[in-house]
Amino acid sequence: AQKVTQAQTEISVVEKEDVTLDCVYETRDTTYYLFWYKQPPSGELVFLIRRNSFDEQNEISGRYSWNFQKSTSSFNFTITASQVVDSAVYFCALSEPYNTDKLIFGTGTRLQVFP
Amino acid sequence: DARVTQTPRHKVTEMGQEVTMRCQPILGHNTVFWYRQTMMQGLELLAYFRNRAPLDDSGMPKDRFSAEMPDATLATLKIQPSEPRDSAVYFCASGPSGTSGRASETQYFGPGTRLLVL
Numbered sequence: 001a002q003k004v005t006q007a008q009t010e011i012s013v014v015e016k017e018d019v020t021l022d023c024v025y026e027t028r029d030t031t032y033y034l035f036w037y038k039q040p041p042s043g044e045l046v047f048l049i050r051r052n053s054f055d056e057q058n059e060i061s062g063r064y065s066w067n068f069q070k071s072t073s074s075f076n077f078t079i080t081a082s083q084v085v086d087s088a089v090y091f092c093a094l095s096e097p098y099n100t101d102k103l104i105f106g107t108g109t110r111l112q113v114f115p
Numbered sequence: 116d117a118r119v120t121q122t123p124r125h126k127v128t129e130m131g132q133e134v135t136m137r138c139q140p141i142l143g144h145n146t147v148f149w150y151r152q153t154m155m156q157g158l159e160l161l162a163y164f165r166n167r168a169p170l171d172d173s174g175m176p177k178d179r180f181s182a183e184m185p186d187a188t189l190a191t192l193k194i195q196p197s198e199p200r201d202s203a204v205y206f207c208a209s210g211p212s213g214t215s216g217r218a219s220e221t222q223y224f225g226p227g228t229r230l231l232v233l
Contacts, residue, residue: 033220101171
């Protein structure tokens with residue numbers, strides 16, 4: 001069965017701190033996608049990244065970086081030098097494109113960045 | 116900057132009333148999804164369409180919910196009659212078909228419709 005676990009319910013940091021959001025997934029498929037979405041206080045869901053199961057290269061985009069490790073079934077997200085605007089709920093999600101279009105979401109991690 | 120649009124953004128209604136939510140997917144995206152977000156259940160898929168044909172509506176309460184795509188630029192989600200437990204944020208998302216020709220790859224979400232049923 002597919003499952004995404006985000007064990008951290010809420011994280012609080014002070015601006016400029018680095019913070020890592022954890023994501024652990026379960027799937028029986030060898031082909032799958034992993035995603036991170038951001039939900040700011042305004043409520044919309046903003047796509048951040050998609051990672052294919054065959055591509056284990058880590059990715060960096062500005063202050064954001066993602067660490068994909070198949071050996072531990074994890075897809076962690078790090079924000080470097082956090083800013084107040086990073087305050088949001090962050091969702092990790094999984095899809096199995098050869099079975100279904102359905103996205104399986106984790107329960108989300110609420111990040112609060114204080115000035 | 117192409118986006119999924121949803122109307123209305125907010126809706127307050129009384130129990131028993133019909134509610135219709137509309138979604139305009141990103142032009143060229145052939146897969147459209149309806150999700151519901153609540154504190155208790157999180158984000159859950161209600162239904163989705165590819166090329167306007169319903170593919171999966173197993174997440175939707177059939178007795179009161181219906182989803183349609185009258186054309187490629189409009190998806191609707193109706194609740195009739197509405198109940199207080201339907202209060203939630205309803206998201207529409209769209210995505211292009213994947214390179215595999217099967218499931219869509221990235222899903223892009225609209226701003227959501229915040230529904231409150233009194």
